[in-house]
Amino acid sequence: MDMKDIEETSQFLVTEYKDSLINGFVETPSQFMIRMNVEPKVENYLRPLLDQVEQRYKKSSK
Numbered sequence: 001m002d003m004k005d006i007e008e009t010s011q012f013l014v015t016e017y018k019d020s021l022i023n024g025f026v027e028t029p030s031q032f033m034i035r036m037n038v039e040p041k042v043e044n045y046l047r048p049l050l051d052q053v054e055q056r057y058k059k060s061s062k
Helices: 003-022 029-035 040-060
Strands: none
Touching (some): 003 040
């Protein structure tokens, strides 16, 4: 898997995570990555992105 594939996969997963939060499915980025069976190569790139999404969601839902 090259960097382009990792970025594309990560973008897809970020969108999925945003949608799941918006739809009321509460889970941490770690739980989401386990549920989606994310590969370790992708996880290293994806984790900070999901953390940002989670923080933005928490701020907007207050």
